[in-house]
Amino acid sequence: MSQSLDYLDQLEAEAIYIMREVAGQFERPALLFSGGKDSITLVRLAQKAFAPGKIPFPLVHVDTGHNFPEAIKYRDEMAQQLGAKLVVRYVEDTIKAKGLKEPTGKNASRNWLQTYTLLDTIEEFEFDACIGGARRDEEKARAKERIFSFRDEFGQWDPKRQRPELWNLFNGRIHKGENVRVFPISNWTELDVWAYIQREGIALPSIYFAHERECILRDGHLLANTEVIQKDEYDQIVTRQVRFRTVGDMTCTAAVESSAATLEEVIAEITISRISERGETRIDDQQTEAAMEDRKKGGYF
Amino acid sequence: MDLLRFITAGSVDDGKSTLIGRLLFDTKNILADQMEAIERASKTRNAGEIDLALLTDGLRSEREQGITIDVAYKYFQTPNRKFISIDAPGHIQYTRNMVTGASNADLAIILVDARHGVVEQTRRHSLIASLLGIPHVVVAINKMDLIDYSEDKFLSIAQAYTDLATKLNIKNLTIIPVSALNGDNIVDRSTAMSWYTGETMLSVLENVDARETTNLTDGRFSVQYVIRPQTDELHDYRGYAGRIQSGAFRKGETVAVLPSERYSKIARIELGGQEVEEAYAPQSVTILLEDNIDISRGDMLVPTENLPTLSQDLEALVCWMDDRKELKVGSKYTLQHGTSRTRCSIRSIEYRVDINTYEQLEEVESLKLNDIARIVLRTAQPIAYDSYQTNRTNGGAILIDETSNVTVGACMIE
Structure with a gap:
């Protein structure tokens, strides 16, 4: 009686399963939202995972102040449309509060500084899980990362001490202060994301x-x-x-x-x-x- | 188009990473900038030969040592199928990483160095593939170029492997002579081994049945989360969100709720918010029941005429994964099975399996990292399980250390 599931349906079913594990296992999860296509895909998956209810966690954006205005506009409109709680924290504020030195010169970027703001935001709201749109096909260190990626109380990833991740059993047990980064679309490729956006008719x-x-x-x-x-x-x-x-x-x-x-x-x-x-x-x-x-x-x- | 997940295993220097690199390269799945990066890195490390293995070794220490430490995932496709390749470390100290990779694989490629034949690692990797119930095993006798593409030598290794396989539970076995370095019998048929008339590696990967790891007959659904919008228009809505682990469910079907053993009928099934008449593994759906009974995360819905075992006593094969503490008889852990978690204690260790000789060693008091053993457990709450060999998703469980929270054991329930 069962048919074979198309690969996109399989990837979707897996991602929805992971979203629901987050809601089931954690007290205070958040979805990291940037206005990029991967996090837009995450939002659609979260909508489907909890329909007809609302997404049971806030969207969080770490704003470097260097984002494209088009992406920021999209972010605000989407949050409003979903009726979701949107938390925005600014790298600019972290720089001022902590007296951080901003990288200067050509190709200077606030990429590294985002980490401080993210860790502060996690601490401020006591988030125990942060859902992100990283994919394993993006980059070779990401290809090694678990779907439930454990971070210690300093937010650090230790690639040599990753928890074994077997079958579809995700272990999200942590101590207070630690957290888990969760990547529901780990197994998607760039093209899978585009194909999904097309199939779902998602605006970008x-x-x-x-x-x-x-x-x-x-x-x-x-x-x-x-x-x-x-x-x-x-x-x-x-x-x-x-x-x-x-x-x-x-x-x-x-x-x-x-x-x-x-x-x-x-x-x-x-x-x-x-x-x-x-x-x-x-x-x-x-x-x-x-x-x-x-x-x-x-x-x- | 469907999806196949396969793991590659072999010992250090068997050419595993080279094989993956070769598959990606010959199916034109390596992009120009990735190729340039490999060429750049090859120049600084080797004599200038392009090293396709550099494509999968992602961590700094792996590149420094030239070995694979943790599982790496790679994605590629051909016009016929999408693939997720799981490159697992071969070294004995990383057995737990191989078990991790094998747990989701539909097929295993086991590499054997043609110069050395079947060795200790081959036996160990084959045992793991068998214990984890991977339905297809492809043995790649690699480095055929270094033994002059000799048919006689290939046949004698193939015979030795076939003898070994009879002691294991391997459903479908294919043995292929290859040279990953030169690309013989990987994607293209080898001209140097015209005596070989079987399939190429890619042909096997493209044609095996990718659904054999999914049990299609026994309906099992673990509740992950209860959806209760509690808005005016959805005031009484109570949906059980979960993934169909195996089998299928239909609207109108009578189901039992475990472990409470209460009964109800399926009122509605929703897929992504849309109503459907039936749903099947591995879809993620929301199920609504006719009766308002107490159901929460960890409960399981099953058809009344096809029940799993409901018990507090179970036997399992365990792979021990903790490098800091040993498993000891009498110790307590959290058992995670499906979406349920319960405390359990280790009643006894029946035997430990010598992973090289497959002998069962008795009178074992404790288990060390990478040990595989048969244990007896008692759980605090009854769990609803099937035997792992008939139902991978409802027969697998993990042990969690209650103080460190680390996953310390992989259980395959008998």
């Missing part, structure tokens, strides 16, 4: 589609021309037809030249692309071979 922020933009051309990458990026004489200002493949900080997310204006066209382009998502667009990962591993050990999600 406009920057994912081709538009004309003034860009900084730097080392072969196109960055949005904004005052938060420090420019020098080697940078060229150009106007190009671009779209963004990932949505991170404006300081470290590069655009791709494209004329793809619809979801179908974007998927067609990604399908034939011979460059990985992070390789094409994330400047922060290219600094050393273990950039992501080091950030995660420090508490980054």
